[in-house]
Amino acid sequence: MxxxxxxxxxxxxxxxxxxxxxxxxxxxxxxxxxxxxxxxxxxxxxxxxxxxxxxxxxxxxxxxxxxxxxxxxxxxxxxxxxxxxxxxxxxxxxxxxxxxxxxxxxxxxxxxxxxxxxxxxxxxxxxxxxxxxxxxxxxxxxxxxxxxxxxxxxxxxxxxxxxxxxxxxxxxxxxxxxxxxxxxxxxxxxxxxxxxxxxxxxxxxxxxxxxxxxxxxxxxxxxxxxxxxxxxxxxxxxxxxxxxxxxxxxxxxxxxxxxxxxxxxxxxxxxxxxxxxxNLPHKNMQDTCIYCNHCQPCPSGIDIGSVNKYLDLAKAGDELAKDHYMKLSKNANDCTECGVCEENCPFHVNVRSRMKEARNYFENKSK
CATH class of the missing domain: 3.20.20.100 (NADP-dependent oxidoreductase domain)
Structure with a gap:
């Protein structure tokens, strides 16, 4: 040690x-x-x-x-x-x-x-x-x-x-x-x-x-x-x-x-x-969120990186992630699908789709 x-x-x-x-x-x-x-x-x-x-x-x-x-x-x-x-x-x-x-x-x-x-x-x-x-x-x-x-x-x-x-x-x-x-x-x-x-x-x-x-x-x-x-x-x-x-x-x-x-x-x-x-190139990471928050600012005030992080952690089995997501002041339910985030994202993540996934995932988890 x-x-x-x-x-x-x-x-x-x-x-x-x-x-x-x-x-x-x-x-x-x-x-x-x-x-x-x-x-x-x-x-x-x-x-x-x-x-x-x-x-x-x-x-x-x-x-x-x-x-x-x-x-x-x-x-x-x-x-x-x-x-x-x-x-x-x-x-x-x-x-x-x-x-x-x-x-x-x-x-x-x-x-x-x-x-x-x-x-x-x-x-x-x-x-x-x-x-x-x-x-x-x-x-x-x-x-x-x-x-x-x-x-x-x-x-x-x-x-x-x-x-x-x-x-x-x-x-x-x-x-x-x-x-x-x-x-x-x-x-x-x-x-x-x-x-x-x-x-x-x-x-x-x-x-x-x-x-x-x-x-x-x-x-x-x-x-x-x-x-x-x-x-x-x-x-x-x-x-x-x-x-x-x-x-x-x-x-x-x-x-x-x-x-x-x-x-x-x-x-x-x-x-x-x-x-x-x-040496990892961007082209191998297209449509992958690494939570860098280059997509910000969100007009609705959503911390998009945190929403994606908690979604990924919850899907990977982190049992605390759902509670942390639900305690965010703004979450995927506040997404208006304006698409500003996707224009800013360097990895071309389909953020609107991810927000829908997060909304559905955590709503189902709450039932």
């Missing part, structure tokens, strides 16, 4: 962590065994957000008597009414939900307290004005959370949080499909995203990575937004090569998934090499 230090302390984080979102696909005893196996191999970070709370008790069981050996990333605003995930911005529910999370895991602190899934300016402003950010700061002052952070898919929202000067770490969706954008017939790293990573490194703010495999889509050329397959080793290396990144949270359904992620440490440089991405 390799470790990286949190910029604001000497605490070391394993460069591969466990994303618990799909652990419920294993039995309780298998979950205990997965956590045991990860810790035996040096993993000391787990992100505890999940679509339901079935995996929580076996995680707590695995950590009993050695809680201090695992950094727990716990979310303020992720609540589990009757065991099912939802996101809230009601301060009283945020407080009650976080207290229940601590009790659930048999602990009195979270190593990393994450303001959960903030992707829109209005949502950020609500957190700042309705007492949620103040509550998070209070928890940090009291030592109930050791490091203050947030999770987001939006570079713009990340910058708003960073401007507060009070963020230690954050969880960000990061992979090659999200980071690259079109330029002169090739794909190049997004300037906006790279500047964010560099700014974090300069300011001493760490990043933990969610969606390193893009929900598994990058692992298959047929589903990859790049129209080219990346291996798990390449995805992990790509994420760890970004400035300020501390750890790559691998989504784990089974011990096999964790073993495949940990194989990264025995992989050769050639097996980790992802340089082929820079």
């Amino acid at each position: 390799e470790y990286r230090s949190l910029p604001s302390s000497n605490d070391k984080i394993s460069t591969i962590g466990i994303g618990a979102g799909n652990l419920h696909e294993s039995t309780p005893q298998e979950i205990v065994n997965i956590i045991d196996y990860g810790m035996e191999n040096g993993i000391n970070l787990i992100d505890a957000v999940m679509p339901d709370s079935r995996a929580a008790e076996p995680i707590a069981q695995a950590l009993k008597g050695r809680r201090d050996e695992m950094n727990m990333q716990m979310h303020l605003g992720a609540v589990y009414h009757k065991g099912t995930y939802s996101r809230t911005r009601d301060l009283s529910k945020v407080k009650r939900g976080f207290e229940q999370e601590l009790k659930k895991y048999g602990t009195d602190y979270a190593d990393i307290g994450i303001l959960h899934c903030v992707d829109e300016v209005g949502d950020f402003e609500k957190i700042m004005s309705d007492g949620i950010f103040d509550y998070a700061r209070k928890l940090k002052r009291e030592g109930t959370i050791r490091y203050l952070g947030f999770s987001s898919h939006s570079p713009d929202i990340c910058r708003l949080f960073l401007d507060t000067g009070e963020i230690d770490i954050f969880m960000f969706s990061l992979n090659a499909a999200y980071d690259f954008e079109p330029a002169e017939g090739k794909l190049v790293l997004s300037h906006k995203r790279m500047e964010l990573y560099r700014e974090c490194e300069k300011d001493g703010v760490g990043i933990t990575v969610m969606k390193p495999y893009d929900g598994g889509k990058l692992l298959n050329a047929k589903t990859s937004p790049l129209n080219a397959e990346m291996s798990i080793n390449q995805c992990i290396q790509y994420a760890l090569d970004r400035p300020a990144v501390l750890s790559c949270l691998a989504g784990v359904r089974s011990r096999t998934d964790l073993e495949e992620a940990l194989n990264y440490f025995s992989a050769s440089g050639e097996q980790r090499n992802y340089s082929f991405i820079g």
Whole structure:
């Protein structure tokens, strides 16, 4: 195992962590065994957000008597009414939900307290004005959370949080499909995203990575937004090569998934090499959304990249994606089919068709 230090302390984080979102696909005893196996191999970070709370008790069981050996990333605003995930911005529910999370895991602190899934300016402003950010700061002052952070898919929202000067770490969706954008017939790293990573490194703010495999889509050329397959080793290396990144949270359904992620440490440089991405031509990516948002601005105010991202993640099995889509201030239901987005899209994506697909998909999911 390799470790990286949190910029604001000497605490070391394993460069591969466990994303618990799909652990419920294993039995309780298998979950205990997965956590045991990860810790035996040096993993000391787990992100505890999940679509339901079935995996929580076996995680707590695995950590009993050695809680201090695992950094727990716990979310303020992720609540589990009757065991099912939802996101809230009601301060009283945020407080009650976080207290229940601590009790659930048999602990009195979270190593990393994450303001959960903030992707829109209005949502950020609500957190700042309705007492949620103040509550998070209070928890940090009291030592109930050791490091203050947030999770987001939006570079713009990340910058708003960073401007507060009070963020230690954050969880960000990061992979090659999200980071690259079109330029002169090739794909190049997004300037906006790279500047964010560099700014974090300069300011001493760490990043933990969610969606390193893009929900598994990058692992298959047929589903990859790049129209080219990346291996798990390449995805992990790509994420760890970004400035300020501390750890790559691998989504784990089974011990096999964790073993495949940990194989990264025995992989050769050639097996980790992802340089082929820079030579991928646009022509191989026609009608493929890579969420670059070059289609903006939308006259209806829809974040088209987020709608497409949540649709793809939901279809790939991400059980949180539907809730995140439904919490968008504007979604596919607001599309007027004006076609302005398609005129701007460098990959000639049929955006109107994608909006119809998203509308139908999530409406059917709601029934």
